[in-house]
Amino acid sequence: MNDTTKTSASLLLVDDEPSILSALRRLLRPAGYTIHSAGSGRAGLELLEREPVDLVISDMRMPEMDGAKFLEQVRARWPEVTRMLLTGYADMDSTIAAINRGEIYRYVAKPWDDNELTLTIRDALERRRLQRENAHLLALTQQQNDALRELNASLELRVRERTAELEEANGSLKIANDKLKQNFVVSIKMFTGLMELRGGAMAGHSRRVADLARRIAQHLEIEGKALQDIFLAGLLHDIGKIGFPDALLNRPVVRMNGEERALYRKHPVAGESALMPLDELKEAARLVRLHHERFDGKGFPDGLAGLAIPLGARILAVASDYDGLQQGTLADRRLSADEAKAMLVQSRGKRYDSQIVDALLEMLGRPKADPNRGQEVRPADLRSGMVLARDLVGRDGVLLLAADYILDANLIRQIQDYARRDAPALVLQIRLDTRVVPEGT
Structure with missing residues (x-):
């Protein structure tokens, strides 16, 4: 609690024994509080009608009106005032009644410990100060929200009016305006297009992977930002290959030599580095980095395993390899859809998360039985x-x-x-x- 709060706090002490009031005043006066006192519950209520008070400390046993009844009336008439009760061990039934009816902040047993009592009072006042600040901030936030709603309503009205004028002038501007809302995704697809311009097996791969990854994610009931990040990472998962020579782009992984494979294994990190400067793509960049991790921990670049690999990266691994197997970028030849599925099934729980493979098979159907299984x-x-x-x-x-x-x-x-x-x-x-x-x- 800061000094301003300490010196501005006002306390009301209520007890029918003057010696108790004197002892409390001597204890609390050095803290800089403004201290009021009353010899009965009725006198305490009268004082509260005249003076602003932050905290009331009342004795339990008093004639005419005991502490429970007094604090109950304080709660009803001045609910913002913090309430504390002084009580003896023999008054527990009355204390429980006071807690229930007066909603007291704390009760202190007699005889009290001076240090414990001063700390309790300080905590109570600090709690009240925080409640006030919170209420003030909530009120201020509500005012700002109301102002923003009014501003948004005004802006929306102006946009509608302006849009109507533009539509009257040129209907084609509406189409341009709709496309403008999709600028972000269009920009991402433009990045993807840079890779697909290289032709060969790369053509269309990123778009197919993004679409399949999104469908798998939806099948797994992934929604919102996480779903969008998976889709964007699918579009951009090969962006780190943009500097590869054409010969390497078109060479299946199985036919790469040691030097080529070393370069190939760097593309997830290069892709992440290219995307990290864009805040909206930070999570997608992380998925790009990790989409070559293996479920058994033998992948790259970080050697993550199992559920330590983000779910989006596990989805991308299945979607990318399913398409890559059919395009001939992984194996020595192009595989059929059924052969690609069989390869994924063969690596369930090793290279791929079994849950993701099963989700793909539920969507696309299981591979037909091989009559030559042997x-x-x-x-x-x-x-x-x-x-x-x-x-x-x-x-x-x-x-x-x-x-x-x-x-x-x-x-x-x-x-x-x-x-x-x-x-x-x-x-x-x-x-x-x-x-x-x-x-x-």
């Missing part, structure tokens, strides 16, 4: 001449070998080395009609 074979049991029934996908989600690939001894050794090094639980799907080449032929 049998499961571990790397140690592979034999030359075996034919892959399904694509072999690496731990980072990259296609290593496509379905229908015929294995030879050299390739089997490479697969076995890869399994020992990076994927001990690896299992391959081999066609049932495989014709195994005998060893040594």
